[in-house]
Amino acid sequence: MKIFYDNQVFSQKYGGVSKYFAELIKAIGRFDVEIVFSKTLSENAYLPDKFKTSVGFFSNIKFKGKRSLLNFVNNQFSKGILRKGGYDIFHPTYYSPYFLSKNIRKPIVITVFDMIHELFPAYFSSFDKTVEYKNKVLRRADKIIAISESTKKDLCRLTNIRPEKISVIYLAGSLSEIFSKKITVPNRYLLFVGQRKGYKNFTFFIQSISPLLKEKKISILCAGGGNFSVDERKIISDLGIQDYVFQREVNSGELKYCYQKATAFVFPSLYEGFGIPVLEAFSCGCPVILSNSSSFPEVAGDAGIYFEPQNKESIFEAISTILNENFDKEYFINKGYAISNSFTWDKTARQTLEIYKKLT
Structure with a gap:
């Protein structure tokens, strides 16, 4: 069986969606499957170099329109594969409808990661076409994969797509095989x-616990996400916690070290389709404190310590709990290991392969 994955998501350097496809491609390639992949200009951190035409396309150089340029060029490569055929299943890596005019006769599988654009439109530009494009490709898809029951429920409610067209396949963590790399941390x-x-709710989160940071002499380390913006720096300064909040960019090995040395990993997001960092933290023996919304209880189960993400008192109490000297850290670490071990990319690949087989 030949599976064609296009390259549209690999114009991003980091991100959960490209991590999912990179891990899926690696895992499913270990079965009796041939991966069809077009030429790709990319500096993605997860995609194996053998799939890249240019390793480090304008690496570390930022300019307006860079991602649009990557998308345009990579789409031309993918269109070439679509014209030639030579594959059995087409699994686009995101929602661009560039392929809809190609009269594709092979089955198409689409993965839906979340319904954030539909549920939180105010956080996105009025020019953002994600919702429009997503609806177009979902109508054409022969099968849809949702990465959690929460995502499937939202997808059915917001699009009226039949539940039987959607299969839930969970993701996994990606740090278990990565060597930890020591860096300077608080x-x-x-x-x-x-x-x-x-x-992502970061500002509300730090506003909720700023007194606790100073009282307990504990910091917040932000791994990735870019430098603090002018607005973020002002908020941090106004709260008087500039000596307690830090940011640094990290690679996978450094991120693993950050998890291993943290008192806890915090995930105050209002909504996530799955939340790979939850499993990353669990696999590193790091307790997890997170929102009780969307897919979080589904993924973290009884290993998570939950709070209401829009309630400052709830957040404060949850953080206070793990800082209490009577907190049973080992209990939650062991629970986390058990949950992390139950999610694997091998399982993701096997379940995805079953869907492919049913369509051919």
């Missing part, structure tokens, strides 16, 4: 990973 800290804007 003495005691809560770890926040990735983007901080909008529904």
Whole structure:
């Protein structure tokens, strides 16, 4: 069986969606499957170099329109594969409808990661076409994969797509095989990973616990997500916690070290389709404190310590709990290991392969 994955998502350097496809491609390639992959200009951190035409396309150089340029060029490569055929299943890596005019006669599988654009439109530009494009490709898809029951429920409710067209296949963590790389970190800290804007709820979170940081002498380390913006720096300064909140960019090995040394990993997001960092933290023996919304209880189960993400008192109490000297850290670490071990990319690949087989 030949599976064609296009390259549209690999114009991003980091991100959960490209991590999912990179891990899926690696895992499913270990079965009796041939991966069809077009030429790709990319500096993605997860995609194996053998799939890249240019390793480090304008690496470390940022300019307006860079991602649009990558998308345009990579789409031309993918269109070439679509014209030639030579594959059995087409699994686009995101929602661009560039292929809809190609009269594709082979089955198409689409993975839906979340319904964030539909649920939180105020956080996105009025020019953002994600919702429009997603609806177009979902109508054409022969099968849809949702990455959690929460995502499937939202997808059915917001699009009226039949539930039987959608299969839930969970993701997994990606740090178990990565070597930890030591870096300088604060003495005691809560770890926040990735983007901080909008529904990620970072500002509300630090406002909720700023007195606790100073009282307990504990820091917040933000791994990734870019430098603090002018607005973020002002908020941090106004709260008087500039000596307690830090940001640094990290690679996978450094991120693993950050999890391993953290007092806890915090995930205050208002909504996530799955939340790979939850499993990353669990696999590193790091307790997890997170929102009780969307897919989080489904993924973290009874290993998570939950709070209401829009309730300052709830957040304060949850963080206070793990900082209490009577907190049973080992209990939650062991629970986390058990949950992390139950999610594997091998399982993701096997279940995805079953869907492919049913369509051919």
